[in-house]
Amino acid sequence: MADSHPLDEQLCFALYSASRAATSAYRESLADLGLTYTQYVTLLALWERDGQAVSELGTALRLDSGTLSPLLTRMVSLGLVERRRESTDARQVTVHLTEHGHELEHEIAALQRRVFAAVDMTPDELSMLRSLARRFCDAASGAPADQTTTPSSDEGASS
Numbered sequence: 001m002a003d004s005h006p007l008d009e010q011l012c013f014a015l016y017s018a019s020r021a022a023t024s025a026y027r028e029s030l031a032d033l034g035l036t037y038t039q040y041v042t043l044l045a046l047w048e049r050d051g052q053a054v055s056e057l058g059t060a061l062r063l064d065s066g067t068l069s070p071l072l073t074r075m076v077s078l079g080l081v082e083r084r085r086e087s088t089d090a091r092q093v094t095v096h097l098t099e100h101g102h103e104l105e106h107e108i109a110a111l112q113r114r115v116f117a118a119v120d121m122t123p124d125e126l127s128m129l130r131s132l133a134r135r136f137c138d139a140a141s142g143a144p145a146d147q148t149t150t151p152s153s154d155e156g157a158s159s
Contacts, residue, residue, distance in 0.1 A: 015133075015136070023037050025115045025118065025119075026040065026111065026115060029111045029114070029115075030111070033104065033107060033108075033111075034078065035104075038061075038063075038071055039071065039074070039075055039078075039080070040108065041061060042057070042061060042071060042072075042075065042081075043080065043097070043101060043104060043105075043108065044108075045057060045060045045061055046081065046095060046096075046097050046101065047097070047102075047105050050096055050097050051094050051095070051096050052094060052095055053092055053093065053094050053095075054068065054069075054072070054083070054093045054094070054095060057095055062137075062141075072095060075101075078100075079098055079100045079101075080097070080098060080100055080101040080104070081095050081096060081097055081098060081101055082095075082096050082098055083095055083096075084096055
């Protein structure tokens with residue numbers, strides 16, 4: 001019987017494989033810093049905008065509260081972030097980088113440069129790939145197209 005759906009022609013498998021490859025490219029260097037990939041992307045979101053409400057951070061990271069809460073608890077125990085209750089609304093909890101969390105930004109930037117250097121793609125290709133991936137995520141999740149497709153000013157890609 002002929003295979004009418006070859007694995008290497010499936011978009012879902014290409015995206016899955018690319019995600020695993022990207023995570024793997026960071027894993028060893030992040031482990032040297034005592035971080036997981038999810039902790040890394042959480043730091044990225046907070047370096048972009050420190051003091052986010054937990055709900056905003058969850059939306060930015062596309063994580064539900066059942067995943068985000070233990071992640072933040074672990075990051076608090078590692079001294080990377082702290083949670084604060086807002087004085088104007090005690091129900092509102094914001095997440096803030098600690099000094100240690102801020103200090104890791106330079107080491108992470110060096111790690112990103114090493115990963116990007118190992119990828120045989122131009123900054124324009126990486127930017128296009130990122131833009132298409134965001135567009136796909138937005139379409140698949142039903143989010144408005146302009147919500148996360150704004151190009152960033154980094155070196156061509158961020159993961």
